[in-house]
Amino acid sequence: VVLLVTDRNVAPLHAGPVAATLGAGGARVELVVLEPGEQHKNPAAVVELWRRALGAGADRTSLVVGLGGGVVTDVAGFAAGTYMRGVRWAAFPTTLLGMVDASVGGKTAVDLGTAKNAVGAFWQPSSVVCDLEFLRTEPERGYVGALAEVAKSALIGDRVLFDLLESRAGAVLARDPGALGEVVRRSVAVKAGVVGRDEREAGLRAVLNLGHTVGHALEAAGGYRELSHGEAVSLGLVAALRIGCALGRTSADLVGRVMALLGSLGLPTVLDRARLEAATSLLAQDKKRAGGSLRFVVVEGVGQVSTVRLGLGELARLVSAAT
Numbered sequence: 001v002v003l004l005v006t007d008r009n010v011a012p013l014h015a016g017p018v019a020a021t022l023g024a025g026g027a028r029v030e031l032v033v034l035e036p037g038e039q040h041k042n043p044a045a046v047v048e049l050w051r052r053a054l055g056a057g058a059d060r061t062s063l064v065v066g067l068g069g070g071v072v073t074d075v076a077g078f079a080a081g082t083y084m085r086g087v088r089w090a091a092f093p094t095t096l097l098g099m100v101d102a103s104v105g106g107k108t109a110v111d112l113g114t115a116k117n118a119v120g121a122f123w124q125p126s127s128v129v130c131d132l133e134f135l136r137t138e139p140e141r142g143y144v145g146a147l148a149e150v151a152k153s154a155l156i157g158d159r160v161l162f163d164l165l166e167s168r169a170g171a172v173l174a175r176d177p178g179a180l181g182e183v184v185r186r187s188v189a190v191k192a193g194v195v196g197r198d199e200r201e202a203g204l205r206a207v208l209n210l211g212h213t214v215g216h217a218l219e220a221a222g223g224y225r226e227l228s229h230g231e232a233v234s235l236g237l238v239a240a241l242r243i244g245c246a247l248g249r250t251s252a253d254l255v256g257r258v259m260a261l262l263g264s265l266g267l268p269t270v271l272d273r274a275r276l277e278a279a280t281s282l283l284a285q286d287k288k289r290a291g292g293s294l295r296f297v298v299v300e301g302v303g304q305v306s307t308v309r310l311g312l313g314e315l316a317r318l319v320s321a322a323t
């Protein structure tokens, strides 16, 4: 049995050919269509998958396929990791974020109320299939937002990717498969390279947080409505570059170059004072962090990052000076 998991938006667009391909080898394909959106990335969705798998007679030899954005692959992967103590799964990401981020690294999870990714497991997919055709129908805001993660990956570890984004921003925005193939391959390689050296997040994986410390605070300060995750990451990258500049690690030239790139990809780069103040107070309030300090990721050059331990007070001061 192959459990083909997708959502109500993706099913009519892309499930038919995938189901036909999976069934061609003789396997019985059981289609499960979940409700779309982050609010449905919850334990109830996982329970539904377990029940459908059981009802279809799925056993330890069965395969779960997640066809959709990060919500679908996170739910499908977690259900696969727990059904009968773990069955194989494959990711067929249909969003750019799914291809360059959510399907790479083996993290699977669902939210518990407002606690994002509160319950999950490390459970690697046995394969990931990125068909660029899927991206033609992805909604624009999510697609552009994912380009912030692509720019992040370029800054972390790939100068060639950075140059490619600069020289082919128009083609990338137009979702030209010629330009996108290279962009997806290179982004995956950066994340896979980092995760491969630190699968369970002992330390090195922290560089993937570039732009996310301030980005998450901005996203939360906007009540998760004003800014999408990708837009918040774009602004978080600008803040991280300015902070790197204040710490003497990042050149002013590079700050300008990255802002121009993000702008040409359709991402926001203007940090307004009110937003930054709200984010600063959220960061300063965050008492969960060990010893009141965190490892902040700064950019030394394109493709080269390092971390600096900063006290929360120091970080708050640097963030509010980052306009």
Ligand SMILES: NC(=O)c1ccc[n+]([C@@H]2O[C@H](COP(=O)([O-])OP(=O)(O)OC[C@H]3O[C@@H](n4cnc5c(N)ncnc54)[C@H](O)[C@@H]3O)[C@@H](O)[C@H]2O)c1
Binding pocket: 007, 008, 009, 010, 013, 036, 037, 038, 041, 068, 069, 070, 071, 072, 074, 094, 095, 096, 097, 098, 101, 102, 103, 104, 105, 106, 107, 108, 109, 117, 134, 135, 136, 137, 138, 139, 142
């Ligand atoms: N596991 C990880 O390591 C990891 C990493 C990054 C993000 N994530 C998770 O990924 C999720 C976000 O993923 P996302 O940005 O893909 O959002 P998403 O899965 O919510 O998809 C966005 C919307 O687009 C629709 N959609 C998806 N593909 C489509 C297509 N090809 N054509 C038309 N519509 C399509 C979906 O139905 C949904 O409404 C978050 O829950 C986040 O936590 C996980």
Ligand SMILES: [Zn+2]
Binding pocket: 149, 212, 229, 233
């Ligand atoms: Zn992110």
